[in-house]
Amino acid sequence: MLVHxxxxxxxxxxxxxxxxxxxxxxxxxxxxxxxxxxxxxxxLIAMFSEQxxxxxxxxxxxxxxxxxxxxxxxxxxxxxxxxxxKYPEIVDDSICFLLPYHNEQDRELAIKRMSAVFSKKxxxxxNEFKIKHHFNGYFLVFRQxxxx
Numbered sequence: 001m002l003v004h005x006x007x008x009x010x011x012x013x014x015x016x017x018x019x020x021x022x023x024x025x026x027x028x029x030x031x032x033x034x035x036x037x038x039x040x041x042x043x044l045i046a047m048f049s050e051q052x053x054x055x056x057x058x059x060x061x062x063x064x065x066x067x068x069x070x071x072x073x074x075x076x077x078x079x080x081x082x083x084x085x086k087y088p089e090i091v092d093d094s095i096c097f098l099l100p101y102h103n104e105q106d107r108e109l110a111i112k113r114m115s116a117v118f119s120k121k122x123x124x125x126x127n128e129f130k131i132k133h134h135f136n137g138y139f140l141v142f143r144q145x146x147x148x
Contacts, residue, residue, distance in 0.1 A: 018049035
């Protein structure tokens with residue numbers, strides 16, 4: 001299966017990190033009882049909203065190890081293309097190509113790109129349909145069974 005990256009990136013990475021860090025900050029403020037004004041909260045969120053801030057190896061004096069913070073993600077069920085409950089059109093034993101589909105021009109471009117790779121005869125073997133991503137609009141699917 002080949003899936004366009006926008007299927008998974010429904011919001012920009014910086015926004016994802018910023019909003020997640022904001023949740024952590026709010027939880028810590030609630031748990032600790034600290035009083036932090038909105039200006040300070042916004043400053044901290046802005047300072048820790050870039051992935052590069054976490055990806056560097058940190059060296060602490062007298063420590064025998066180095067530390068690197070990692071941001072890990074996991075796909076929600078609604079965003080998992082292999083979830084048969086959310087996307088029953090994506091069946092086992094098939095090959096699928098998923099491309100963004102917002103208008104007829106997107107469809108024409110997708111067909112043009114697929115036709116550059118596959119012959120007319122091969123293109124006829126693909127089922128073409130659209131699916132609705134639960135967060136990110138429609139995607140055009142070209143699906144072919146591997147059992148033929």
